Amino acid sequence: xxxxxxxxxxxxxxxxxxxxxxxxxxxxxxxxxxxxxxxxxxxxxxxxxxxxxxxxxxxxxxxxxxxxxxxxxxxxxxxxxxxxxxxxxxxxxxxxxxxxxxxxxxxxxxxxxxxxxxxxxxxxxxxxxxxxxxxxxxxxxxxxxxxxxxxxxxxxxxxxxxxxxxxxxxxxxxxxxxxxxxxxxxxxxxxxxxxxxxxxxxxxxxxxxxxxxxxxxxxxxxxxxxxxxxxxxxxxxxxxxxxxxxxxxxxxxxxxxxxxxxxxxxxxxxxxxxxxxxxxxxxxxxxxxxxxxxxxxxxxxxxxxxxxxxxxxxxxxxxxxxxxxxxxxxxxxxxxxxxxxxxxxxxxxxxxxxxxxxxxxxxxxxxxxxxxxxxxxxxxxxxxxxxxxxxxxxxxxxxxxxxxxxxxxxxxxxx
Numbered sequence: 001x002x003x004x005x006x007x008x009x010x011x012x013x014x015x016x017x018x019x020x021x022x023x024x025x026x027x028x029x030x031x032x033x034x035x036x037x038x039x040x041x042x043x044x045x046x047x048x049x050x051x052x053x054x055x056x057x058x059x060x061x062x063x064x065x066x067x068x069x070x071x072x073x074x075x076x077x078x079x080x081x082x083x084x085x086x087x088x089x090x091x092x093x094x095x096x097x098x099x100x101x102x103x104x105x106x107x108x109x110x111x112x113x114x115x116x117x118x119x120x121x122x123x124x125x126x127x128x129x130x131x132x133x134x135x136x137x138x139x140x141x142x143x144x145x146x147x148x149x150x151x152x153x154x155x156x157x158x159x160x161x162x163x164x165x166x167x168x169x170x171x172x173x174x175x176x177x178x179x180x181x182x183x184x185x186x187x188x189x190x191x192x193x194x195x196x197x198x199x200x201x202x203x204x205x206x207x208x209x210x211x212x213x214x215x216x217x218x219x220x221x222x223x224x225x226x227x228x229x230x231x232x233x234x235x236x237x238x239x240x241x242x243x244x245x246x247x248x249x250x251x252x253x254x255x256x257x258x259x260x261x262x263x264x265x266x267x268x269x270x271x272x273x274x275x276x277x278x279x280x281x282x283x284x285x286x287x288x289x290x291x292x293x294x295x296x297x298x299x300x301x302x303x304x305x306x307x308x309x310x311x312x313x314x315x316x317x318x319x320x321x322x323x324x325x326x327x328x329x330x331x332x333x334x335x336x337x338x339x340x341x342x343x344x345x346x347x348x349x350x351x352x353x354x355x356x357x358x359x360x361x362x363x364x365x366x367x368x369x370x371x372x373x374x375x376x377x378x379x380x381x382x383x384x385x386x387x388x389x390x391x392x393x394x395x396x397x398x399x400x401x402x403x404x405x406x407x408x409x410x411x412x413x414x415x
Contacts, residue, residue: 002353004363004372005196009203011212012184016363016372017199018191020356026192027360028088028098030106033187033368034180035082036159037152037220037298045123045159046176049168051079052119053177054086058105071097079157082297083368089357092193096202102188103206106181111174120165127162135238136408139305146230147246147301147404151223153294182213189364189372192356223248223299230404235411240287240307243317244406247397249302252295253369258381259393260293260302265341266333266390267291267304267324272340274324275306285312285320297369302397314407328394332387346379 005017036047054077055064068075073090088098109115131137140156148154159165188207190199226248250256268275268291275289289306308317352358353375363372 002359002363002373002376004375005199006367006372007200007203009183009208011208011210012182012186013203013207013210014187014367015199015203016187016189016367017194017196018359018363019195020192020359023192023356024092025089025356026092026095026098026190026194027357028090028095028102029189029191029357029360029364030086030102031187031189031361031364031368032084032086032181033185033215034084035080036155036157037081038180038218039152039155039159041152041155041160043164043168043172044155044161045127045157045165046168046173047084048079048157048159049119049123049165049173050176050181051077051084051086052122053109053115053173054105056115056119057110058101059108059110061101061104062110064101064105067097067101073098080296081153081157083365085361085364087357087361089192095194095198096206099202099206103210106183106186106207107210109177111170111177113170116168116170116173120168123158123165124162127158127165131158135236136242138236139242139244139406139408142232142234142408143244143246143301143303143404143406146232146406147226147248148223150221151298152220153223153296153298153300178213180215182215183207183210184212185215187364187367189360189367191360191363220298226402226404229400231407232405233407233409235409237412238408238410239412241314241410242408243304243306243308243314243321244408245304245318245321246301246404247402249293249300249397251299252297254299255381256389256393257293257295259385259389260397261295261345262338262341262382262385263328263390263394264291264293264302265344266328266337269341269344274327275321278324279306279320283320284309285317289321314409318405322398325394325398329391329398332391335387338385338387338390342382342385345382349379 002018007015039046071090071094073088075088077086090098145154249260279286279289286306287309291304293302294300362375366372366375
């Protein structure tokens with residue numbers, strides 16, 4: 001069992017901690033409970049923009065990366081539709097440097113037109129490279145609004161279009177920061193070779209003086225159940241045709257989430273997975289095919305992406321995928337096949353929890369979901385899924401009226 005210590009500062013900042021004497025390092029993970037789903041539909045991409053702005057200088061520290069490197073540390077960040085996460089791994093004797101840096105940029109950024117212009121340019125260039133100038137780069141921009149009609153998951157983390165970032169004003173950026181980048185919207189997770197008493201001392205010293213800003217209550221529009229199949233066909237200058245299929249699935253907090261995760265592994269995790277054995281190796285209908293889940297905190301998508309083999313029509317490829325999904329509904333998964341997937345997950349989970357940085361991120365995420373202690377229940381929850389449960393979930397989910405299908409066709413001449 002993971003020994004977890006917790007405390008909440010008077011300004012609302014939540015602290016979770018796990019001490020690991022097997023390392024000489026400390027991980028300081030700062031999770032902000034704000035993601036792309038919290039953006040104004042007319043001003044998307046702000047959460048991702050802030051991932052960049054947070055490294056552009058804070059109110060008292062003009063250079064964030066320099067002190068980290070001088071202290072022998074490494075740092076990075078990532079954004080999703082649900083949250084924004086920052087972390088530093090640093091030698092234990094220099095842990096206070098991480099608290100100092102993270103607290104100053106939580107207090108306030110150095111808001112100025114030059115910094116905004118630089119980071120705006122970086123984000124817009126990233127948008128062009130990832131979404132406009134890369135083969136299949138616009139898939140998310142096509143699939144999400146096809147599957148979601150009202151929920152803010154209908155746009156990707158990078159935003160709907162680069163103009164939303166290009167037109168962002170300093171006032172809008174400042175408002176977004178002081179609305180969401182506040183202690184009462186943060187989980188500070190600290191792991192590694194540092195005692196809980198030291199964490200509390202440093203947290204109180206550096207984060208305690210930052211005022212609570214009262215985050216607005218989240219009230220997102222809920223996606224109504226899908227009642228009919230949705231389809232879209234596009235042509236692009238790409239080398240190969242591709243098939244994309246998505247189905248609405250349970251939220252990360254729903255017990256059925258574990259069934260969906262297992263189904264995705266049964267279908268496409270490894271050479272012995274069903275899609276690879278049946279559709280790639282035996283029938284040679286696809287050159288590659290994958291199934292995966294969005295894993296979003298609110299109800300998300302079960303996604304399938306595949307490249308049909310030369311000479312195979314999109315209709316034939318789609319029918320083959322639907323036949324595999326129908327098989328999950330009509331015939332219970334064998335215990336041996338299911339056990340293999342569960343064993344693989346347990347092995348990955350155990351090895352992941354050896355790494356102090358991985359644990360810091362996982363603890364913060366589980367605390368966001370409900371409570372950090374649930375990290376120790378993950379294996380048990382996967383183990384509890386039965387073949388009958390998988391069958392029931394598959395029958396309910398993999399129906400035409402719950403699906404959105406994208407035919408992404410190459411407009412290049414066929415050889």
